[in-house]
Amino acid sequence: MPRHLILALLCLLSLAGVARAAEIDSMTHTDMLAAARGTEVRWHMWGGGDQINAWVDTYVAAEVGKRFGIKLVRVPMDASVFVNKLLTEKAAGKGTGTMDLLWINGENFKNARQAGLLFGPFLDRMPNFKAYYDPEASRFDFGFPVDGFEAPYGRAQFVFEYDSAKIKNPPRSFAELKAWILANPGRFTYPQPPDFTGSAFVRQVFYATTGGHSQYMQGLDPAVYAANAPKTWAWLNEAAPALWRQGKTYPKDAAALDTLFARGEIDMSMSYHPAHAQMKILEKTYPDTVRTFVMQEGTISNTHFTAVPFNAPNKAGAMVVADFLMSPEAQLSKYLPANWGDLPALDMKRLPADMAAAFAAVDLGAATLPADALAAAAVPEIPSEYLELLEKDWESNVLDR
Secondary structure, eight states: OOHHHHHHHHHHHHHHHHHHHHHHHHOOHHHHHHHHTTOEEEEEEOOOOHHHHHHIIIIIHHHHHHHHOOEEEEEEOOHHHHHHHHHHHHHTTOSSOSOOEEEEOTHHHHHHHHTTOBOOOOGGGOHHHHHHOOGGGGSEETTEEOTTSOEEEEEEEOEEEEETTTOSSOOSSHHHHHHHHHHSTTSOOOOOTTSHHHHHHHHHHHHHHHTOSGGGTTSOOHHHHHHHHHHHHHHHHHHGGGSGGGGSSOOSSHHHHHHHHHTTSSSEEEESSTTHHHHHHHTTSSOTTEEEEOOTTOEEEEEEEEEOBTTOTTHHHHHHHHHHHTSHHHHHHHHSTTTTOOBOOSOGGGSOHHHHHHHHTOOOOTTSOOHHHHHHHEEEOOOHHHHHHHHHHHIIIIITO
């Protein structure tokens, strides 16, 4: 083909790409619904929760197929992996990728946002967000501004789990927890950071041993971290010899911790999902006597989100699915312990009376703390810069000490 024709073709393709980008940016939700019908949405998300996967593969896939004509494909992949994949694609100039929707939050969102890996802002075009959500409640993700590049999907809160048939009075503070660990050698452990649950446990200890969360909310202060972090390492190292396997090794992730607890090898467990214990009781993995508790120092909570990659091939379909996930119907289905038990991200005060009543009527089970008890103990997540430092330094100050 003559050179001038090739240049002309490249110019036309480039203009077409600009037009498509402009078209997406100006789409209303009605436009998105029309563009999404008959398409496929590939949702990349953590795949380590069987019940979560089942809820996505059955309820969500069926509903978006029926309502919007979308074929939903769940792709299991850790967030750090898909962020690295997007970084590679960005560096290679790959304008069209293979991921449409992401389940993301925390340091992965911050890193993706700062590297220009996300499409948006798009949140202001989501009807369910405008109708049922408090914008203030989802302004930040681990202290980093969302700026409309993420859609709230659910909420989580850290709890401890114990078998009430074995422990009559569980610890109520981290001082009591350490005393219990030392008095019951081999019966407690936590997953190894950067596992999400293990990392959250270390952050809980960091808050409890250094005077609470408020001093960290303005972003990373290296001097404050340097002064405070040794107090956390001291607490963890003093407890370590009495941990499961003398603290010489740790469960690799939350699933491994669940297995130890279910087998009775340890007497206490933990989860960043308040209904996790009830979910395990329902599936007959945990005994009916398992209960949950939180510490008097507070329990960290966060909102998790969905986002759209910069090079998603089906941005319209991804936004339709993200909006559906925010709907009261989807949030209610997700809230049922038999489905997942994930805390709703929406603002209950904005719901119609019948829907608010439906949420209030959900039986969370005996193992799940009431919503008001969780709300009273909730403290915000630490900014992600602290999280990254704690995960990195735990290895040298605790694991390899």
